[in-house]
Amino acid sequence: MNEDMWIVVPAAGRGERMGSSLPKQYITIGEHTMLQHTLTRLLAVKDVAGIVVTLAEGDEHWPSVAAGREARVHSTIGGMTRADSVIAGLRFVLNHAPASSWVLVHDAARPLVSVADIKRLTDAVRNSGAVGGLLASPVNDTLKRVDEYCCVELTVTRRNLWQAQTPQMFRAGELFEALQSGALSGAPADSITDESSAMEGMGHEPLLVEALQPNLKVTRPADLTLATLLLANLQSNS
Numbered sequence: 001m002n003e004d005m006w007i008v009v010p011a012a013g014r015g016e017r018m019g020s021s022l023p024k025q026y027i028t029i030g031e032h033t034m035l036q037h038t039l040t041r042l043l044a045v046k047d048v049a050g051i052v053v054t055l056a057e058g059d060e061h062w063p064s065v066a067a068g069r070e071a072r073v074h075s076t077i078g079g080m081t082r083a084d085s086v087i088a089g090l091r092f093v094l095n096h097a098p099a100s101s102w103v104l105v106h107d108a109a110r111p112l113v114s115v116a117d118i119k120r121l122t123d124a125v126r127n128s129g130a131v132g133g134l135l136a137s138p139v140n141d142t143l144k145r146v147d148e149y150c151c152v153e154l155t156v157t158r159r160n161l162w163q164a165q166t167p168q169m170f171r172a173g174e175l176f177e178a179l180q181s182g183a184l185s186g187a188p189a190d191s192i193t194d195e196s197s198a199m200e201g202m203g204h205e206p207l208l209v210e211a212l213q214p215n216l217k218v219t220r221p222a223d224l225t226l227a228t229l230l231l232a233n234l235q236s237n238s
Helices: 034-043 082-094 115-128 170-184 195-201 221-236
Strands: 003-010 049-056 071-078 103-107 134-140 144-145 154-156 162-171 209-211
Touching: 003 034, 003 082, 034 049, 034 103, 049 082, 082 170, 103 115, 103 170, 115 134, 115 162, 134 195, 144 209, 162 170, 162 195, 170 195, 170 209
Parallel strands: 003 049, 003 103, 049 071, 134 209
Antiparallel strands: 103 162, 134 162, 144 154
């Protein structure tokens, strides 16, 4: 029988690149907020003991998210950076579960994540003996490196390059230690861009698992348009 898992959803950010006064996780896609769509999908994942959503101090929008009233969904206050928010979520988990518990960290702004892809990730990590892993997709576009004036300096080979996605799956205690170590080292706030990078900094080699279904991160207005179309297509085919 599989061990229970926890999920941490950092949702304390503002999402300034969306150009909206409303935090992007509360923007509506179809009939529901982005965060509601995300939590609905995560609640469908098998063996989830609890989901911890990390919120901004004084968040007035969270009570409107219906999924937040589910028994397995909890909330806690996040931090100024993604890493700080994940640390806060992990601290909650460690107060309720062993340090050896598996934790999935998933972006609030990835409302299309496939439950089947999440299962492929969790199965692959558990069966491989890896320290953890993450969903990802191979880079298909030509990559350019530019200078400070946005002039092309170099075409970068895309061979063996992947775009990291979420969820990212690690043991709660190990991930907490890795993120704390990065924060205590005085590293720049933007140097720990995801959980895998924190674990890599501790000398670990997480497993990449290819996402076979759309797992778009909504960052800019154009992403919201695409997410709306993709979600409508998925609902019409369900």
